[in-house]
Amino acid sequence: MKKTTLLLFFISLSCFVDAQSFIGYLSDNYSGVHGLISNPANIADSRLKLDINLAGASGFAANDYYGINIFDSFKDTYSFNTDPKKTPTNDNNGLGNIDVLGPSVMFSLSEKSSIAVFTRGRFFFNANELNGNSIESLDDEDVADFNINEGNFDFLANAWAEVGITYARVIWDDRQNFLKGGASIKYLKGMGSIYGVGNNVTINYDEDGTDLGGGQTTGSISSTGFINYGRFDEFDNDNYEYEVPDNASGFAFDVGFVYEWRPDYYDYRSGGAFKNERALNKYKLKLGLSITDIGSINYKDGIKEGYNITNTGVSEDEFDNADDIGDFLNNFYTQTDAGVGYDVDLPTALHFNADYNFNGKFYLNLNTDFSVMKKSRKTANRVANNVSLTPRYESKWFGFYLPLTVVEGSGFRIGAGLRAGPLYLGSGSIISAFASDNNRQADVYAGLKIPFFHKDSKDKDGDGILDKYDDCPSKPGPVENNGCPWGDKDKDDVLDNEDKCPDEKGPAENNGCPWTDTDGDGIPDKDDVCVNTPGDAENNGCPKKVIEKVQKDLNEYAKVILFDYGTPVINQESYEVLNDIVKILKEYPNARFMIEGHTDSTSSSGWNQRLSENRANSVLKFLVDNGVNPSRLTAKGYGETKPIAPNDTKEGRALNRRVEINLIKSN
Missing domain, CATH: 2.40.160 (Porin)
Structure with missing residues (x-):
């Protein structure tokens, strides 16, 4: 029931x-x-x-x-x-x-x-x-x-x-x-x-x-x-x-x-x-x-x-x-x-x-x-x-x-x-x-x-872009290029995505673009001391007579760069000369120069070496402080190793105590 x-x-x-x-x-x-x-x-x-x-x-x-x-x-x-x-x-x-x-x-x-x-x-x-x-x-x-x-x-x-x-x-x-x-x-x-x-x-x-x-x-x-x-x-x-x-x-x-x-x-x-x-x-x-x-x-x-x-x-x-x-x-x-x-x-x-x-x-x-x-x-x-x-x-x-x-x-x-x-x-x-x-x-x-x-999406090339969205499903490539690898149209070994000039060959350090050559002498402006005047490679893109004149002027000025006795301190009487040197260097903004310090042999070789290095660096500092790009300058001391006159006479020793400013020639 x-x-x-x-x-x-x-x-x-x-x-x-x-x-x-x-x-x-x-x-x-x-x-x-x-x-x-x-x-x-x-x-x-x-x-x-x-x-x-x-x-x-x-x-x-x-x-x-x-x-x-x-x-x-x-x-x-x-x-x-x-x-x-x-x-x-x-x-x-x-x-x-x-x-x-x-x-x-x-x-x-x-x-x-x-x-x-x-x-x-x-x-x-x-x-x-x-x-x-x-x-x-x-x-x-x-x-x-x-x-x-x-x-x-x-x-x-x-x-x-x-x-x-x-x-x-x-x-x-x-x-x-x-x-x-x-x-x-x-x-x-x-x-x-x-x-x-x-x-x-x-x-x-x-x-x-x-x-x-x-x-x-x-x-x-x-x-x-x-x-x-x-x-x-x-x-x-x-x-x-x-x-x-x-x-x-x-x-x-x-x-x-x-x-x-x-x-x-x-x-x-x-x-x-x-x-x-x-x-x-x-x-x-x-x-x-x-x-x-x-x-x-x-x-x-x-x-x-x-x-x-x-x-x-x-x-x-x-x-x-x-x-x-x-x-x-x-x-x-x-x-x-x-x-x-x-x-x-x-x-x-x-x-x-x-x-x-x-x-x-x-x-x-x-x-x-x-x-x-x-x-x-x-x-x-x-x-x-x-x-x-x-x-x-x-x-x-x-x-x-x-x-x-x-x-x-x-x-x-x-x-x-x-x-x-x-x-x-x-x-x-x-x-x-x-x-x-x-x-x-x-x-x-x-x-x-x-x-x-729902079907699993495939990524055959493993580039993180699914095959159905990948323009190159068999080759890995970035998202920005729809999954395809970047090309090199101008064959300069700089990929097109990084090449600022994809239709012209150029080096990687210039983003794939050829270097500028204003005077058309075959020497890129970056290496051409005379950007607006055709010249030769052995003269850094300048005519030979220009190079000779620049070097002669620098040598004449450098002879009268004076230092306090036994120190790397530049004598104030030399400031006017150094300012003239600055003007010459600025006329050739692509040129590079070596500042060399030399001494006589009256002191020990170690002392002379240090003194020559310090005097060369003092000149370099003056030039940089007055507007010369430091990347264009190199300073080096040679001590008593490169005399230009005998050290057994007073006159010879005076000639050996010197600073030289030389143009660095390109290879």
Whole structure:
């Protein structure tokens, strides 16, 4: 009978707790259409251009009351009644779900937008503030009589199908910062629901409390409190043939945003422009925020009733012989409320997701799911608040993840999952379930799909420019030349991109341009002392008579450069001569000169060498200080090594103490 079904269902509710569907898999960048489950923005800029889900399901079971050792449970001697560890409290809570993603498809409309159409079947059940000690009393076979002090409690089960459409697009893209958003709208078809709310409920059962006469007895039930009880209109049918409610429907929507930080955006530059390579994950850090399942289902023909269940000595036979729970409640208790139609809220939840990309293959994902439905809302489904940290490896055809999750009311669990081509399967708790001798949770998901990935772009020549944008895909070349190597049109060994005169040969030191030769004597101006007068190479581009005159004038002036005795200090009487030398040097701005210092042999050779060097440098300094380019001058001391007269006479020694300024001839 339905009342028995309801009782078993009511008790079983405390054994389930739910968290997110498809744990681990939804963090995968190749999850395709599944990405819209947690955040509709995920399908924009997807790694898949088309994704067809054939069928997939995710189911969860966990509790804070009943725990088993999975390995021991396979033994023949294991008793599921006495061997499990039970943790009854006055406030055992539970909820759970089954999530079936039916035939669904996601496809890219363009580089910036995608769309998805999906079908989904879902079943949620919640139970709050159940007294685990009451369950313990019911489960004790050695005790015939029992007392249940349930107090306040509520439970809800709801099944529905949904058909939805999702649209997502890129909102902002400045290459380093990338933002996309998406929304889903869903039509909901209620498939059935039941709920109950109890206030100050107590139930006492006496196995022999009712005297049937003739020495026969049966149990009696005494109770206090209030119950509100609702169910879809087909629930009370006695033929057990399930029928979909006619007037149960609604709408819901999801909305979400995803931000990506792309500090290495320059790596995706090709052909001088930035390209959105959709086959690649370009982010270093991805952040997602979404809210899902905003909506409700209206069971227009649903039945809702309220009862004061305060009564004593109700016969157990009356309970057993009642047609259904409603018939029993109406016959023995006072109805306080009656009506038709009620709403069931969907499990509205807020999701935050952070994904860190280590190297394009290895990632670390942080995800939180937070229920925004108040517990005071008795006809509302809820997800369990949870936080999960998931390291994962992913590539186009294979992914593996290891979710570590903390679930409200269920504790810590470790799972594993994988994606291999069209197959995806996993569990959010399989590792912890087998590692624990008091496992109170289990979940699993699996499915098949047909993925169509965006093609990987090739870079055959390894120049950082993808082949489809590379004008020379077989030869490496820079972005500025569209992937082609630079040429050398004038064959001067200076590449055209650095050659200021690409049509004329020229040396690299002149940026590929030929040197200027103003007087046309074949000697570049940079080496030509007489820029405007043709000359010979051996005379630094000057006519021979010009060179002879310059050298003669310099020699005459140099003879009268005087120094203080025994020092490199120039005598002020020589300043006028030196200024005349400056004028001569400036007349030939391209000429280079050697300043030579010489001494007699009256002192030691070391002293003479140092003195000659210092005097030559003193002259060089004077010339530079008065505007001669220092790059044109060289100073050198020869000491006593180059006399021009004998050192054994006073006159000879005077001639040997000299400074010479000589034109440096080019080779």
